[in-house]
Every structure is written in C-alpha cells, then in structure tokens.
Amino acid sequence: MAKSRKELRRRRNRRSRRESYRSALLKSISALVDRRALDKAVPSNAKSWKPWRLMVAALLMAWHEGSSLSEKFTGTRIVMRELFPRTRLGETYQGFIKALLGATPELDWLSEHLRAQLPAWADQ
Numbered sequence: 468m469a470k471s472r473k474e475l476r477r478r479r480n481r482r483s484r485r486e487s488y489r490s491a492l493l494k495s496i497s498a499l500v501d502r503r504a505l506d507k508a509v510p511s512n513a514k515s516w517k518p519w520r521l522m523v524a525a526l527l528m529a530w531h532e533g534s535s536l537s538e539k540f541t542g543t544r545i546v547m548r549e550l551f552p553r554t555r556l557g558e559t560y561q562g563f564i565k566a567l568l569g570a571t572p573e574l575d576w577l578s579e580h581l582r583a584q585l586p587a588w589a590d591q
Contacts, residue, residue, distance in 0.1 A: 489550055496523055499584070500577060508576065515557040516566035522577065523550065524563065536560060 502519045516524075524543050533539035540560040547556055557563055 493550060496526065499526075499581060505577070515555050516563060518570055520547065520551065520554065520556070521563075521567055521570055523547065525567065 500522060505518045505522060508518070524547055527543040527546055528536075528539045531539040531542045533542055537560055540563060544556060544558075557566065
C-alpha cells in the first residue's frame with residue numbers, strides 16, 4: 468500500500484529534526500574536547516568503548532534524569548545509538564564501568580581541562 472505524501476513528508480521532517488539535534492549535540496560536545504586529541508591521549512584497544520564514546524556516554528549519564536545508574540545507562544545507550552548509528556556499543560553497564568575505570572588514570576587531564584573552562588562557560 469502506497470503511503471500518502473503527507474505521511475512521507477512527516478517522516479522526512481522527523482528524520483531532519485533528529486539529524487539536526489544529533490549534529491547540534493555532537494558539535495556542542497566536540498567544543499568541550501577535541502575527539503582526535505582524546506583518542507590519542509587515552510590508549511584503548513577496546514572495540515566498543517573508545518575514549519571519545521566513553522566521555523560522551525559519561526556526560527550523557529550525568530545529565531540523564533534516571534533514578535538509578537542502570538536506568539541512566541539504559542537511557543544513555545539509547546541516545547548513543549542515535550548519535551553513533553554505525554558504531555558497535557557495549558551492551559552492559561558493567562562493561563561500560565570496566566572500560567571507564569580502565570581509562571580513568573589517563574582521563575585526569577580531561578577533568579582539569581573541563582574545570583578550567585567552567586568560568587568561560589558561565590559568562591556565556
């Protein structure tokens with residue numbers, strides 16, 4: 468059964484808004500930390516939780532409204548699949564935490580970098 472033009476237009480508009488949000492969110496996060504610099508600074512042989520995705524997931528979990536860490540991870544993973552549709556993501560909270568703990572020593576500079584930028588963000 469052929470879909471009406473109106474239905475097709477509605478779907479295209481939804482997809483367009485989703486892409487617009489995706490682009491804007493990734494651009495905003497990229498303004499915090501350069502992806503290439505982060506991936507070079509934090510050695511990782513993990514297939515699913517590369518340093519950049521770890522950072523993005525950690526930020527999204529911090530902002531998520533879930534009441535438990537499991538809820539926050541589940542919601543964050545849904546958003547991550549939208550942000551990185553072609554990327555294989557880890558499936559469990561335990562795997563995410565294990566990868567995050569493995570990268571923590573190398574990520575100390577990142578927290579200092581973000582703290583240093585806070586006053587400038589507050590002025591905007």
